[in-house]
Amino acid sequence: MKLFNLLLFTCIISTAVAKINIENKNYSLLSSALCEVVDKVLTDLAVTLNVVSINSNHENNDFRDSFVKEVTKNPSMLIRQQKLDKLESLYTRGPRKTSLVALQSFADFMKFYSEINDENFLTRGLYIFVLTNGRFSEIEKMFEVFWKLQMYNTNVIYESNDRLLVETFFPFSSQTNCSNTQPVIINEYKLTSFTYDIKEFFPNKMNNLKKCTVRVATSNTSVPYIYMKKMFNGEKRLYGRDYDLIETLAQTLNFRINFTYIGREGYMFTNNTAGGTFLFLLNNKADLTVADYWLKSYRLKYFDASTPYINEKLVFVIPLGSQLSSLEKLLYPLTFSTWMTLIACFIIGSIVIFVIKLQSKTIQNFVFGTRVKYIYLNLWIGLVGTLQHRLPSRNFSRFILTLFLIFCLIIRTAYQGKMYQFMQSNKKHSEPQTINEMIERKYTFTLLNNYADLVIDKTRWGIVDMKPLGLDLFQWAKQIKGDEKNTILLPHTQVYYKLIVNNTRNLMICKEYFMTIPTVIYTIKNFYLLNAINSQIEEFNSAGLIEYWHSLAFDKKYMKAEIDKQPKVLTIAHLSGVFELLLFGLIISFITFIFECVLAKWENYKKHVTKA
Numbered sequence: 001m002k003l004f005n006l007l008l009f010t011c012i013i014s015t016a017v018a019k020i021n022i023e024n025k026n027y028s029l030l031s032s033a034l035c036e037v038v039d040k041v042l043t044d045l046a047v048t049l050n051v052v053s054i055n056s057n058h059e060n061n062d063f064r065d066s067f068v069k070e071v072t073k074n075p076s077m078l079i080r081q082q083k084l085d086k087l088e089s090l091y092t093r094g095p096r097k098t099s100l101v102a103l104q105s106f107a108d109f110m111k112f113y114s115e116i117n118d119e120n121f122l123t124r125g126l127y128i129f130v131l132t133n134g135r136f137s138e139i140e141k142m143f144e145v146f147w148k149l150q151m152y153n154t155n156v157i158y159e160s161n162d163r164l165l166v167e168t169f170f171p172f173s174s175q176t177n178c179s180n181t182q183p184v185i186i187n188e189y190k191l192t193s194f195t196y197d198i199k200e201f202f203p204n205k206m207n208n209l210k211k212c213t214v215r216v217a218t219s220n221t222s223v224p225y226i227y228m229k230k231m232f233n234g235e236k237r238l239y240g241r242d243y244d245l246i247e248t249l250a251q252t253l254n255f256r257i258n259f260t261y262i263g264r265e266g267y268m269f270t271n272n273t274a275g276g277t278f279l280f281l282l283n284n285k286a287d288l289t290v291a292d293y294w295l296k297s298y299r300l301k302y303f304d305a306s307t308p309y310i311n312e313k314l315v316f317v318i319p320l321g322s323q324l325s326s327l328e329k330l331l332y333p334l335t336f337s338t339w340m341t342l343i344a345c346f347i348i349g350s351i352v353i354f355v356i357k358l359q360s361k362t363i364q365n366f367v368f369g370t371r372v373k374y375i376y377l378n379l380w381i382g383l384v385g386t387l388q389h390r391l392p393s394r395n396f397s398r399f400i401l402t403l404f405l406i407f408c409l410i411i412r413t414a415y416q417g418k419m420y421q422f423m424q425s426n427k428k429h430s431e432p433q434t435i436n437e438m439i440e441r442k443y444t445f446t447l448l449n450n451y452a453d454l455v456i457d458k459t460r461w462g463i464v465d466m467k468p469l470g471l472d473l474f475q476w477a478k479q480i481k482g483d484e485k486n487t488i489l490l491p492h493t494q495v496y497y498k499l500i501v502n503n504t505r506n507l508m509i510c511k512e513y514f515m516t517i518p519t520v521i522y523t524i525k526n527f528y529l530l531n532a533i534n535s536q537i538e539e540f541n542s543a544g545l546i547e548y549w550h551s552l553a554f555d556k557k558y559m560k561a562e563i564d565k566q567p568k569v570l571t572i573a574h575l576s577g578v579f580e581l582l583l584f585g586l587i588i589s590f591i592t593f594i595f596e597c598v599l600a601k602w603e604n605y606k607k608h609v610t611k612a
Contacts, residue, residue, distance in 0.1 A: 028066065031066045032192065033157070034128070037198065038071055038077060045098065048079075049077055049098050049099075050098065051067070051079060051081045052083075053081070053084065064102060097125040097126065098125060100130065101129050101130070103130065104131075105136060106138040109129070118525070124153070124528075124530065125153065127154040129155070129156045139167060140169075143181035150528040151526075154169075155167065155168045155186075163190045164188065164189035167183040167186065169183060169184060170184060171205065175212060206531065207532065208254045209529075212255055213256050215287045216246060216259050216260065216290070217260055218277060218291050219263065219277065220262050220264075222240070222242070223497065224494070224497045225242045225291060226239070226240035226243045227240050228262070241546070241553060242291060244549040244552075245540070245546065246521075248540070249536055253532055260285050264276050265292075266279060268302070277291060281522060287529070289523075290522075292491075293520060294312065294519055295519070295520045298453075303522045304522070304527055305523070306530060306533050306534055307537045310519050312517055313493075313513040314489055315492045316435065316509070317488050317507055317510070318484070318487045319484045320507065321484060322429045332427065333418035333422060367400075383408045384412070435514065444487070445488075446486065446488040448489070454489075454517070473495060473498055476488050489514060492509065
């Protein structure tokens with residue numbers, strides 16, 4: 001009996017000691033390992049570490065206190081302690097990117113899972129789950145849940161036999177297994193250090209998709225960005241800058257493209273109305289879409305967007321200036337001030353002739369010379385280069401006449417040379433060079449419906465002509481019917497391409513562009529590959545690849561346009577001013593003839609009256 005009581009007492013004491021040891025479990029090994037992760041990994045990736053407690057039991061509290069005490073000795077990032085039931089009240093700076101969550105059981109994980117949403121946690125963030133009570137068998141179920149949420153940077157760490165083990169999952173194991181959630185041990189912590197390189201604590205799981213499929217929706221009509229072309233053998237292929245981008249992404253990240261939609265680029269409006277590629281994204285029939293789509297804030301409510309891979313300029317397309325009038329063509333070779341100076345010279349000459357003709361015959365003969373008649377006519381004859389049949393007899397008069405003829409020769413030669421150069425060109429009225437100049441000239445601004453959100457103050461711009469989606473550049477050109485005071489807002493690349501390919505010479509691009517807008521790839525919400533795509537886009541831009549693909553659309557050897565270098569043949573339009581001048585001269589001559597006839601009859605009538 002005494003022996004039995006002694007054994008019972010020993011068992012009770014052992015149980016009590018074991019309980020005390022459990023309640024005072026030492027988390028120093030976990031804390032040391034996680035502090036090393038914080039210092040060498042997380043500080044380079046984030047600013048804040050969110051330490052989340054699922055419940056208030058003593059084990060989780062002990063671990064949290066031990067870790068926070070250790071990590072704050074040499075703080076390298078902001079530590080924010082939070083309780084699961086108060087996440088919403090702490091949500092002030094956007095979804096949490098880096099989180100450390102203490103779990104005691106799978107039930108704790110399910111509580112955490114119930115709180116996961118886009119507002120609380122970033123699915124493409126970094127997550128460390130600390131199993132304070134050791135490994136439990138449902139880890140693979142955890143990873144299955146994470147992969148359904150497309151959360152892949154998730155590690156679990158737990159203590160086992162005086163060491164720590166780190167487990168994660170690699171979703172892409174082969175072409176036939178693209179959702180592998182089997183736990184894999186990736187690192188081990190013994191004594192004071194990790195066995196493998198700690199920089200690989202969060203391994204890159206998206207750099208090789210092992211030929212797994214990514215569903216892509218794209219356009220076949222977005223020339224020159226991406227379009228379909230028929231080959232000589234009848235096969236159809238996609239071409240363009242955006243196709244080169246997605247094809248190179250597939251080669252770099254080793255995934256297979258499955259085009260689930262190839263058609264018109266589609267649309268997405270603020271009221272959630274969608275069509276084409278965007279409708280496929282909304283219905284989860286595609287993972288991403290690329291077709292020169294611009295970054296618009298309202299679309300981010302339904303989709304995620306990549307890093308901009310190029311910036312598109314929006315420009316105003318305007319008709320070329322109107323043709324010069326016939327009179328303007330005649331007057332074009334000389335400036336207005338030059339014309340005024342020449343007219344002033346001939347007016348002064350005419351006044352001098354008039355004053356001298358009022359003087360005595362001796363003075364007239366000295367200045368004009370003897371037997372010189374029609375002095376006014378001789379003045380204009382010298383301008384056009386006709387010979388003077390009667391020359392003055394005096395050297396003084398001849399010297400003045402020679403100077404005048406040389407003056408007229410230089411003016412006439414300069415005019416003829418400039419006129420010849422002008423006729424070889426297609427000179428028109430100048431087009432506006434800036435947007436403000438178009439506003440001052442009261443241009444009519446045409447805006448497509450899908451660009452309406454880009455122009456806030458439509459009254460300032462005078463935009464009254466809103467056109468439906470899909471209006472083509474040349475359709476608009478036909479609608480305005482040559483009215484030069486019209487302009488339409490379109491992407492620079494698209495306009496430039498169409499003007500060159502179609503050899504269009506009646507439209508031009510305003511030199512001042514309206515704005516630049518980033519072009520992105522849209523994906524479904526929380527797409528697992530988005531970070532990898534962003535990283536590759538940055539590398540492509542650094543290497544100049546995207547600009548190179550962009551420039552291929554304007555390679556001259558692919559263009560149909562040929563520059564006409566043959567001499568231009570003069571037409572009636574070029575010489576219309578001469579004909580109008582001739583007509584004007586005939587009218588003046590006819591009026592002069594009528595005047596002279598009337599004057600002669602009046603002289604005869606006066607003589608007849610005098611004789612009577």
